[in-house]
Structures are given as structure tokens and as C-alpha cells.
Amino acid sequence: MxxxxxxxxxxxxxxxxxxxxxxxxxxxxxxxxxxxxxxxxxxxxxxxxxxxxxxxxxxxxxxxxxxxxxxxxxxxxxxxxxxxxxxxxxxxxxxxxxxxxxxxxxxxxxxxxxxxxxxxxxxxxxxxxxxxxxxxxxxxxxxxxxxxxxxxxxxxLRSQINPHFLFNTLNNLFAMSRKNGDYTTAEQLARLAGIMRYMLYETNADRVSLRKEMEYLQNYIELQQLRFQESDPITINCTWPEDDESLRIAPFLLIPFVENAFQYGISLTRPSAIALSCKVENGHLLFTLQNTIHKVNSKEVGGIGLQNATQRLKLIYPEKHQLEISTEENWYRVQLKVDCKN
Structure with a gap:
């Protein structure tokens, strides 16, 4: 140049x-x-x-x-x-x-x-x-x-945790659950182990498989749902893209938006909803997340996590992403388009 x-x-x-x-x-x-x-x-x-x-x-x-x-x-x-x-x-x-x-x-x-x-x-x-x-x-x-x-x-953040200790503990709990016939707990422990493995061992590169990132989000959402009872007025709908090993994305790019939705969009006493959609079109990831807001001041929704995510997008995907965040009445909406071709 x-x-x-x-x-x-x-x-x-x-x-x-x-x-x-x-x-x-x-x-x-x-x-x-x-x-x-x-x-x-x-x-x-x-x-x-x-x-x-x-x-x-x-x-x-x-x-x-x-x-x-x-x-x-x-x-x-x-x-x-x-x-x-x-x-x-x-x-x-x-x-x-x-x-x-x-x-x-x-x-x-x-x-x-x-x-x-x-x-x-x-x-x-x-x-x-x-x-x-x-x-x-x-x-x-x-x-x-x-x-x-x-x-x-x-x-x-990665160095704060001793991975060997965590995995040994999870494996012991997993074995104990299966031995006692508690397969539901064993399944959730396996999801937690998958999250830890992804965070500590599979995200050292600048880009990771889009499929791996989607699995990470799914496991996170499944574990979050353990907090809720079937009688709670909570609706969570997720749509995931078809497996595509060719597309890669920066790790932990979407999780701040999902964490934000669970933090500010869920109430155990009032009707709550989270709708997540991930699609792939022409090498672009189309990520849409909409959730209810249960705060007095809707402008307070978000925080350091969302600021960090926005900054990472600007640094990692300059001129290759479109991010729109809007608030309407009691709804918070995130629309993100990322070019994953390179």
C-alpha cells in the first residue's frame, strides 16, 4: 500500500x-x-x-x-x-x-x-x-x-482456573451420577465439561469452528435452563444453523449477548422470553437475539460484557460486521451480521 x-x-x-x-x-x-x-x-x-x-x-x-x-x-x-x-x-x-x-x-x-x-x-x-x-x-x-x-x-481469565482439578472433579461427579442412576445430572455434568474443555483448550486460536461455538452456546443455554421449573413463565426458543465445518469465527464473540439476555431478560415471577436465531447465508453469520427486559431503566441493560463484545467486533472484524442494538418498550433486540469467509 x-x-x-x-x-x-x-x-x-x-x-x-x-x-x-x-x-x-x-x-x-x-x-x-x-x-x-x-x-x-x-x-x-x-x-x-x-x-x-x-x-x-x-x-x-x-x-x-x-x-x-x-x-x-x-x-x-x-x-x-x-x-x-x-x-x-x-x-x-x-x-x-x-x-x-x-x-x-x-x-x-x-x-x-x-x-x-x-x-x-x-x-x-x-x-x-x-x-x-x-x-x-x-x-x-x-x-x-x-x-x-x-x-x-x-x-x-483462563489462567485463574486449574483445568486439571476441574476436569477430575467433573469426571468424578459424572461417574457418581451414572453409578447412582441419575442420568439427567450426568448429562448436565457432561455439558459443563464440554463448556470447560472448549474454554480452556479449543479457543487458543484466533478463529474456531462455527460449529464448536454453536455447541458452546447450546450447552450454556441448557445449563441456564436448569434454574427454571416447568411452571415458571419462561419461554426460550433457539434456532441453530446447519453444521458447516468450513466457517470459522472468533471465539466467545456471541456469549456476552446471550449472558446479557439471561441476566436482564428472565424473571421467575413475570412472563419472560428469549428468542435466539443463528443462520448462515453466503458465508455470513446472521445472529438475532431478542429478550424481555425486567429492569426499571431499560438503558441500564448491558454492561462491561457488551462493551467488550462491541470493541472486539471493531478490532477483529473492521468493516466486516454490522451490529444493531435496539430497545422497544420491554424488549431488547440484538442483530449481528459477521463475515466469516476469512
Whole structure:
């Protein structure tokens, strides 16, 4: 990308030089004319010096000094470089006019003024360009820091639990349940073991199988439903996509929305409902979640989990996702579309 940009910019410099100095246009600038070639040589050297001022300031001085808060050093370096380059260009133009038989005084105001106008113009352009590059670099750096922060938080959560102890305990409980004929409890323990296995061992990569992520959500919802009695006024409907091993997704991307639905959408005393739908269309995951809200202030629904999920989407799927969250009366709705092709 940088190479293409530099080629494009070089092309603009060359086009400008060509238009300015082509004899057919018959242009004149100050003491120089395109017809005798004087304008070409003056513009060529002037363009080279303008390029040095523009890129030297934007790509070298500003990133190495100004961006590192070495302001005094930057100003001194910029002034010295600007003065030396300007004197060099004025000297060349003076000698060129001598060669062309049109000598002028060294302190000729028109000659000096023309050089200063162009050099100051490109200096100001380079300041804008340099500040843009610094802003772009800082933005990318902040995104990388946020990405590393999220990854470190995820690793910290994993490291808080001793997986061997948990699995040994779950296996013992599973065996005891089957031995006592309590197959329902054994089944739920198997679901919990599946969740733990997925969280600790199968999510170390940047992307996981969409099928694995769906199984994780199903196990989570099944375990959540253990809290409810058949007489509770709670309705939970889920639609899952067909198995597709080719699609992959960032792990734990959807669970914050599901956790939020159970936290704010379920009441054991009032009618409650959660409707979840996952579909796959043309390599895109279409995730829709709707739940009732049982809070006085519906704006309070959500929290750090949803903020984290939203931030991860921006970092992992920039320009490749669409997220819409809306609240209507006592209903909370999440619609998410993610490009899972890459």
C-alpha cells in the first residue's frame, strides 16, 4: 500500500513538472521561460528541493523528533534544513540566469520571493501530511494495544482456573451420577465439561469452528435452563444453523449477548422470553437475539460484557460486521451480521 501511494505521489510531481515546463504551453515564471529551457532546469531543481522539504519533514523530522516530543530539536532542525535548501535553490537560479545571459543581482526580490513562496507552500503541505501520518500511526498503535489488552484479559481469565482439578472433579461427579442412576445430572455434568474443555483448550486460536461455538452456546443455554421449573413463565426458543465445518469465527464473540439476555431478560415471577436465531447465508453469520427486559431503566441493560463484545467486533472484524442494538418498550433486540469467509 505504501509503495502504491509513493508511486502515485511521484506521478503527481512529474505531471506537475511536465505541465509547467513544456515549451508548447509557452509559460513563464519570473525570470524564466519554457521556450529557452530555463524554466525546465529551474523547475527541476526546485521540484527536487520541494520533494526533499516535503518528505524530509513529513517522513523523517516529524516522526523522529516532533512525534517524540523533541520540539526544540525539531524546530532547530527544520529551520536549518529549510534555510540551507532555500539558499541552495536561490544560488542555482542565480547561476542559471548568468548562464542564460540574463544576470540579476544576488538580492533580487522577485527571484528570492518566488523560491520562498514555493518552499513555504510545500513546507505547510508537509506539516499537514506529517500530522496525518502521525495520527494514523497512533490510531493503529492504539488499536493494537486494545487488541493485546483483550487477549491478555482472556488469557488471565483462563489462567485463574486449574483445568486439571476441574476436569477430575467433573469426571468424578459424572461417574457418581451414572453409578447412582441419575442420568439427567450426568448429562448436565457432561455439558459443563464440554463448556470447560472448549474454554480452556479449543479457543487458543484466533478463529474456531462455527460449529464448536454453536455447541458452546447450546450447552450454556441448557445449563441456564436448569434454574427454571416447568411452571415458571419462561419461554426460550433457539434456532441453530446447519453444521458447516468450513466457517470459522472468533471465539466467545456471541456469549456476552446471550449472558446479557439471561441476566436482564428472565424473571421467575413475570412472563419472560428469549428468542435466539443463528443462520448462515453466503458465508455470513446472521445472529438475532431478542429478550424481555425486567429492569426499571431499560438503558441500564448491558454492561462491561457488551462493551467488550462491541470493541472486539471493531478490532477483529473492521468493516466486516454490522451490529444493531435496539430497545422497544420491554424488549431488547440484538442483530449481528459477521463475515466469516476469512
Amino acid at each position: 505504501k509503495t502504491v501511494l509513493r508511486i502515485f505521489e511521484s506521478g503527481l510531481w512529474l505531471i506537475g513538472l511536465f505541465v509547467l515546463t513544456w515549451p508548447a504551453f509557452g509559460l513563464t515564471m519570473g525570470h524564466f521561460s519554457a521556450e529557452d529551457g530555463g524554466l525546465f532546469w529551474s523547475s527541476l531543481v526546485g521540484t527536487i528541493i520541494n520533494v526533499v522539504i516535503f518528505y524530509g519533514n513529513a517522513l523523517y523530522l516529524m516522526p523522529r523528533q516532533l512525534a517524540k516530543r523533541k520540539r526544540k530539536q525539531y524546530v532547530l532542525s527544520l529551520v536549518i534544513a529549510f534555510v540551507l535548501l532555500t539558499l541552495l535553490e536561490i544560488t542555482f537560479d542565480y547561476l542559471l540566469l548568468q548562464t542564460l545571459g540574463r544576470p540579476v543581482a544576488w538580492y533580487n526580490g522577485e527571484l528570492i520571493g518566488m523560491v520562498l513562496v514555493f518552499n513555504f507552500f510545500f513546507l505547510f503541505l508537509s506539516l499537514g501530511y506529517g500530522f496525518f501520518l502521525i495520527w494514523l500511526r497512533d490510531t493503529q498503535y492504539q488499536k493494537e494495544l486494545e487488541r493485546e489488552k483483550l487477549a491478555s484479559e482472556l488469557n488471565f
